Amino acid sequence: DIVMTQTPLSSPVTLGQPASISCRSSQSLVHSDGNTYLSWLQQRPGQPPRLLIYKISNRFSGVPDRFSGSGAGTDFTLKISRVEGEDVGVYYCMQATQFPLTFGGGTKVEIK
Amino acid sequence: EVQLVEAGGGLVQPGGSLRLSCTASGFTFSTYWMSWVRQAPGKGLEWVATIKEDGSEKYYVDSVKGRFTISRDNAKNSLYLQMNSLRVDDTAVFYCARGGRQQLLYWGLGTLVTVSS
Numbered sequence: 001d002i003v004m005t006q007t008p009l010s011s012p013v014t015l016g017q018p019a020s021i022s023c024r025s026s027q028s029l030v031h032s033d034g035n036t037y038l039s040w041l042q043q044r045p046g047q048p049p050r051l052l053i054y055k056i057s058n059r060f061s062g063v064p065d066r067f068s069g070s071g072a073g074t075d076f077t078l079k080i081s082r083v084e085g086e087d088v089g090v091y092y093c094m095q096a097t098q099f100p101l102t103f104g105g106g107t108k109v110e111i112k
Numbered sequence: 113e114v115q116l117v118e119a120g121g122g123l124v125q126p127g128g129s130l131r132l133s134c135t136a137s138g139f140t141f142s143t144y145w146m147s148w149v150r151q152a153p154g155k156g157l158e159w160v161a162t163i164k165e166d167g168s169e170k171y172y173v174d175s176v177k178g179r180f181t182i183s184r185d186n187a188k189n190s191l192y193l194q195m196n197s198l199r200v201d202d203t204a205v206f207y208c209a210r211g212g213r214q215q216l217l218y219w220g221l222g223t224l225v226t227v228s229s
Contacts, residue, residue, distance in 0.1 A: 037215060051217050094216070
């Protein structure tokens with residue numbers, strides 16, 4: 001199974017400042033079709049998860065452009081350019097390159 | 113608008129059974145892989161199972177193999193999860209999600225399953 005490791009566990013951020021979350025996979029996420037199925041999800045308090053980014057860097061419909069994803073192979077990053085109050089929650093990376101699908105442990109973004 | 117509505121959660125004793133359902137709308141259900149993901153209270157996300165568009169392929173996390181069965185009825189736009197031999201550590205909110213082969217694009221609100229005596 002592919003293990004997804006996120007850092008940090010918690011990220012206190014000042015409103016308007018950037019935030020960055022790292023995700024590392026235990027093996028390459030490059031699929032045999034050439035794509036890398038690494039996604040980022042956001043879970044606000046009391047809400048279901050919501051897809052933010054798919055295939056490393058593609059923003060899903062309706063996702064603000066302050067969210068961006070990057071990386072390759074086994075190392076990936078989610079960046080929030082300027083944190084807003086509505087960004088508070090837990091962020092998960094997820095790989096769908098192979099079964100079983102696996103998630104990172106989550107990073108809690110909170111306002112200082 | 114894509115909607116996924118889960119139902120069927122509740123309180124069940126250890127060793128008991130429960131059948132979850134997910135009713136989909138706003139998209140052509142029969143053309144998408146579908147998945148179940150769960151979240152234990154205060155914990156992270158755990159993928160449970162995925163089924164291909166026509167039901168011909170099914171995948172499960174090891175901890176539920178032989179106990180849970182994912183299925184679908186494309187005529188009813190519905191996804192199911194039959195859960196048998198439930199254990200206390202199966203207690204979780206179960207989410208239905210569209211996708212599973214590449215990414216999980218849409219998620220339902222979830223249904224809570226509590227396994228307790």
